[in-house]
Amino acid sequence: MKTAEVKVTVELDAQNLPETITWESTDAKTNDKVPVKAMFMALWDHNYKNSMRLDLWTKDMPVDEMKRFFYETLQTLGDSFLKATGEKNIVEDLRDYCAHFADKMNIEQK
Template sequence: MAKNTSEIKIDVALDENKIPEKLKWTATDGGILNQDTKAMMLAVWDHKSQEALRIDLWTKDMPLDEMKIFFHQTLSGMADTFFRATNDEKMTDTMKDFCDYFAEKLELKTKKE
């Protein structure tokens, strides 16, 4: 049994139609306390059913241009995580190529430069 535990908390304020208006998260071990955010994605692995379970939330005022950047950074981060988890360099390179293609099609590269 684990001797230490850590908690990550997500608070979702909903409007009358149950659409997220505000998102806040806390991770005290990371020094984060009720930090505002506009979007989040959470995936957990259910080993019994062998499937990923996901929660994707964003506030109704999340700007579209920021959502595109969020997706690009999330996909890029997943490629890095995939490599750390599997050490599969060939597939990681393929994933990164897709991330470059994604950014190019959304014209994200020109915004950063």
């Protein structure tokens, strides 16, 4: 059995707001710490049947990039949901909503 570790490091200011966020993985091709401006992490607690979340972004995360980050996260959640459940119809609905979200937020769709 193989084990991999993902490590997230958050440097906080005096008010406990994130200044910098980096992540690294033992399974990555390099051992470099990768700087990021935002992250969303969701974990499923099987015992309590609920999700646990960790949403962080640095103080200097631009609003336009945050909008794009949300849009792309919603899109990839659809990919993950389709892969995990095979529920094509609801994923198509999510894609429709993502297009609506992009339109309302003036995000260029790729």
